[in-house]
Amino acid sequence: MSPKRKWTALAILGAACGAGAFLFPISPAIPSPAVSPWRIFESLLAIGLLICAGVVRSGNYKRWMFVAGATALLTAASLVCYSGASQACVLECDSRCGARCTSGQMVIGFELQDYVDNEHGATNNDILFDAGCSPERAWKAASIEKCRMLLILPGLTSIPLAALLGGALIQAMGARRPWFVPAPRAVTKAAAPPHAFDAFISYRHTEPDRTFALDLLGRLEAAGFRVAFDERDFRPNESVIGEMERCIVDSRFTLCVVSSHYIASGFCSEEAEVCKTLDMEQRRRRLIPVFLERVALPGWFGGLVGVDFVDSDPAFDPYEKITSLLRG
Numbered sequence: 193m194s195p196k197r198k199w200t201a202l203a204i205l206g207a208a209c210g211a212g213a214f215l216f217p218i219s220p221a222i223p224s225p226a227v228s229p230w231r232i233f234e235s236l237l238a239i240g241l242l243i244c245a246g247v248v249r250s251g252n253y254k255r256w257m258f259v260a261g262a263t264a265l266l267t268a269a270s271l272v273c274y275s276g277a278s279q280a281c282v283l284e285c286d287s288r289c290g291a292r293c294t295s296g297q298m299v300i301g302f303e304l305q306d307y308v309d310n311e312h313g314a315t316n317n318d319i320l321f322d323a324g325c326s327p328e329r330a331w332k333a334a335s336i337e338k339c340r341m342l343l344i345l346p347g348l349t350s351i352p353l354a355a356l357l358g359g360a361l362i363q364a365m366g367a368r369r370p371w372f373v374p375a376p377r378a379v380t381k382a383a384a385p386p387h388a389f390d391a392f393i394s395y396r397h398t399e400p401d402r403t404f405a406l407d408l409l410g411r412l413e414a415a416g417f418r419v420a421f422d423e424r425d426f427r428p429n430e431s432v433i434g435e436m437e438r439c440i441v442d443s444r445f446t447l448c449v450v451s452s453h454y455i456a457s458g459f460c461s462e463e464a465e466v467c468k469t470l471d472m473e474q475r476r477r478r479l480i481p482v483f484l485e486r487v488a489l490p491g492w493f494g495g496l497v498g499v500d501f502v503d504s505d506p507a508f509d510p511y512e513k514i515t516s517l518l519r520g
Contacts, residue, residue, distance in 0.1 A: 260360035267353040274346035281339030286317045289325035299343065300327045301335030388442040390518050392420040395449035396457050404484060404501075405449050408514075415515050444478065445518060450498070451484040480517065482510075
C-alpha cells in the first residue's frame, strides 16, 4: 500500500474511532459527567495509536497479524467483561424507586452489607427498596465502586483496542502486498553457468612455443587451476575448430602464446575466427596475450596489453601476473 493510501485508511479509521468514543454507550446507569473526561482520553488514545501505526514501517506481515490477533482477543475479552458487568451490576429500577433512578437504571454491587438479611431470596429491587433506594445502604461501597469500574473501563478500552486492531490489519495488508499500487517485480539476473576450465592455452605446435606452453600448463595446474590443453583435452572424434570453440567458451580466460610462428600460422587465423564468436567486451575480459616475442598483434585482439615474457629481467614475475588474474 502506498503511504498516501495507508494514511487515508488510518484517517478514516481514526475519525470512526473518535466518533465511537463519544457515541458508544458505556451504561445509562453511569452519569455522563462522570465519564466525559474518560471519553476525551479514550478518543485521543485511539487517534494516537493510529498515528503510531502509520509512522511505523509495515515490516513483517506475520508480526502484524500476530498483533492484530492478540488485540482482537483483548477486545473480545473487554466486551465480554463489559457484558457480564452490565448483567450483574446494573439494576433496572421498578416504580418504587423511580424518583431516585432517573435513567431507569442504577449501579449496585456484588457484595451485600453484613447487616442485610437475604435469607428469603429477595430480589435486588426489594433489597434496594428496603434500603431506602440507596445502593450504598444495601451493598458494600467497595463492591459498588468495583462494579462502576467494570462498567467504565472495558467500555472505554474497547475503542482504543479497536483502533489498534484496525491499524495492525492495515499494516499487515501493506506488508503482504500493495492494494492499489502494483508491486514492482524484482528483476533477477540468471547466474552465469560455471566454466569447466579456468584457462585454455592456445599456442603454435613448434619450438619453443610448445615447450613454453607445456611449462605454463604445469605451473598453472600445480597452482590448482583447471587448464584446457589441446593435446590432452581435444576430443579425437571432433573437428579442431569445434573443439577450439568449445574450450574457449568453457574457459574463463584464453591464454594465447604469441610469437612470430603463432602470427604467421594458419592456426592463428582459425583462432581468430573462433574468437569472433565472443563480442569485443568479452574479448577484452577473457583473452590474455602471452608474448614470447615482440610482434604486432592482429586486430581481433582489440589492442590488449598482455603479459610479457620477452624481458629477461622483468620487474614483476609474469607467471605471478597470470596466476593473480586467474585467481581474481
